[in-house]
Amino acid sequence: MKISVIGTGYVGLVTGTCLAETGNEVICVDIDEQKVQKMRDGEVPIYEPHLDVLFERNIKANRLRFTTSLKEGLDHGDIIFLALPTPEDEDGSADLSYVLGVSDEIGKIISEYKVIVDKSTVPVGTAEKVHSAIALNAKCDFDVVSNPEFLREGFAVDDFLKPERIVVGSSSDRATELIKKLYKPFVRSGNPIIIMDEKSAELTKYAANSFLATKITFMNEIANYCEKVGADVDMVRRGMGTDSRIGKRFLFPGIGYGGSCFPKDVKALHKSGKDDNYDFKILESVIEVNQSQKVVLIPKIVDYFSGDLKGKTFAIWGLAFKPETDDIREAPALNIIDSLLSKGASIKAFDPEAMDNVARKYGDKITFSKSMYEVLDKADALIICTEWSIFRTPDFDRIKNDLTNDVIFDGRNLYDLTDIEKEEITYFSIGRKDIKTIK
Ligand SMILES: NC(=O)c1ccc[n+]([C@@H]2O[C@H](COP(=O)([O-])OP(=O)(O)OC[C@H]3O[C@@H](n4cnc5c(N)ncnc54)[C@H](O)[C@@H]3O)[C@@H](O)[C@H]2O)c1
Ligand SMILES: O=c1ccn([C@@H]2O[C@H](COP(=O)(O)OP(=O)(O)O[C@H]3O[C@H](CO)[C@@H](O)[C@H](O)[C@H]3O)[C@@H](O)[C@H]2O)c(=O)[nH]1
Numbered sequence: 001m002k003i004s005v006i007g008t009g010y011v012g013l014v015t016g017t018c019l020a021e022t023g024n025e026v027i028c029v030d031i032d033e034q035k036v037q038k039m040r041d042g043e044v045p046i047y048e049p050h051l052d053v054l055f056e057r058n059i060k061a062n063r064l065r066f067t068t069s070l071k072e073g074l075d076h077g078d079i080i081f082l083a084l085p086t087p088e089d090e091d092g093s094a095d096l097s098y099v100l101g102v103s104d105e106i107g108k109i110i111s112e113y114k115v116i117v118d119k120s121t122v123p124v125g126t127a128e129k130v131h132s133a134i135a136l137n138a139k140c141d142f143d144v145v146s147n148p149e150f151l152r153e154g155f156a157v158d159d160f161l162k163p164e165r166i167v168v169g170s171s172s173d174r175a176t177e178l179i180k181k182l183y184k185p186f187v188r189s190g191n192p193i194i195i196m197d198e199k200s201a202e203l204t205k206y207a208a209n210s211f212l213a214t215k216i217t218f219m220n221e222i223a224n225y226c227e228k229v230g231a232d233v234d235m236v237r238r239g240m241g242t243d244s245r246i247g248k249r250f251l252f253p254g255i256g257y258g259g260s261c262f263p264k265d266v267k268a269l270h271k272s273g274k275d276d277n278y279d280f281k282i283l284e285s286v287i288e289v290n291q292s293q294k295v296v297l298i299p300k301i302v303d304y305f306s307g308d309l310k311g312k313t314f315a316i317w318g319l320a321f322k323p324e325t326d327d328i329r330e331a332p333a334l335n336i337i338d339s340l341l342s343k344g345a346s347i348k349a350f351d352p353e354a355m356d357n358v359a360r361k362y363g364d365k366i367t368f369s370k371s372m373y374e375v376l377d378k379a380d381a382l383i384i385c386t387e388w389s390i391f392r393t394p395d396f397d398r399i400k401n402d403l404t405n406d407v408i409f410d411g412r413n414l415y416d417l418t419d420i421e422k423e424e425i426t427y428f429s430i431g432r433k434d435i436k437t438i439k
Helices: 009-021 032-042 053-061 070-076 097-109 125-135 158-161 173-187 199-229 233-240 263-275 282-295 297-304 332-342 355-365 396-402 417-423
Strands: 002-006 025-029 066-068 079-082 114-118 142-146 167-171 192-197 313-317 346-350 381-384 407-410 424-428
Touching: 002 009, 002 070, 009 025, 009 053, 009 066, 009 079, 009 192, 025 070, 032 066, 032 097, 053 066, 053 158, 070 097, 079 097, 079 332, 097 114, 114 125, 114 396, 125 142, 125 199, 142 173, 142 199, 142 233, 167 173, 167 199, 167 233, 173 192, 192 199, 199 233, 199 263, 199 282, 297 332, 297 407, 313 332, 332 346, 332 355, 346 355, 346 396, 355 396
Parallel strands: 002 025, 002 079, 025 066, 079 114, 114 142, 167 192, 313 346, 313 381, 381 407, 407 424
Antiparallel strands: none
């Protein structure tokens, strides 16, 4: 089939590449000329595991092309995916200007039947708005389908190729049949394509993300309470998670959820509720708790250094909002950095993929190191913000040698307390007892 994807970010580029992989002819459109040039030169503009192999293979096979011309994209595709940003607006709502702006252009350009598929995360009622924006100028038939995307960064290719479910909101049989045909190769394992109305599809996405964010936040509160009463959140997590009604996943406490989705989506659903005279009390608490969770390590750090961080240097392991991505949007590491800088401390940081993005944001306010050990040199303490695999089994002797104080503040509970006790390191984590080594 002939497919066009408008917007080549994490969702658009993965969608375009994976659809090319199943034999479709795909054109990806992006407004960013530099990005398009990079992709034409064969370079994947984001870090996403396994994407490079598929990207190269499909470009070589002439099934994947890139352009800045919306017209070229629209002329080519029978199905047009919108994978455009829906960032947080000032009032917490989803900014629909990208989606509706492009929809307006689509109406002016298309001259034969197209299915416009919204893959962006959008509030209930957006499919109608997209339809109206296109209809304003369109001189041909078209359908609008809501098809929210559930991929996770870091696992995006796998999630797209083997989705647990595909949600399609459509009220047109013609469009539904085309979409079902397109997705057939991806549901061979028996996972369903769930067809519903557009509004329910739009809400499914927000409900899923808000539920997961709530699950994490609940565990973060349990972790905070564990610290008050001397319980161990790792034990509580294992005890709870084995109940299949609860499930083992998304129960890991830490320094809050970040990323380009959970924070903005929880806020957008909360704001949509408000606009529709519904008060999502639970989401208001989730937003509030997550904000304070992001800096939950700070009082522990301040306390350890007797209230004064001026002149202290902190080594940070992990900047990305989670492992296996270079994405730093809403990353808790940034809240920690901001707080430490404001208290007069210096920061040295290491992340396997996200340092360039952080450097663009902070300039020379912080320094970066080429390796996880180099960053420790003469630092007063180590702070772990992202659970990259390489941090899981470190050389503790090197850590002790290089740090001025043998102290780790771990925002991701990477180490067993018994192992840490043997290493004679002072260790603060989330929802577990502090290990204090006196030398
Ligand atoms: N990132 C994720 O993991 C993820 C997963 C599921 C859903 N989503 C949702 O998908 C949507 C896209 O997210 P993303 O992370 O891929 O965004 P992104 O910011 O990574 O990419 C968006 C792309 O759209 C391009 N763009 C902006 N305006 C354009 C225009 N007028 N014409 C063509 N291209 C234009 C940008 O240059 C950019 O390359 C959002 O609604 C997001 O909430 C994201
Ligand atoms: O037990 C857990 C699991 C996750 N997180 C944090 O939650 C955030 C989000 O993690 P994850 O869901 O793995 O990453 P995303 O790539 O943001 O994916 C989410 O957001 C996407 C965009 O909407 C959706 O498509 C995905 O289904 C949804 O999982 C990160 O900061 C994680 O550190 C925890 O703190 N504890």
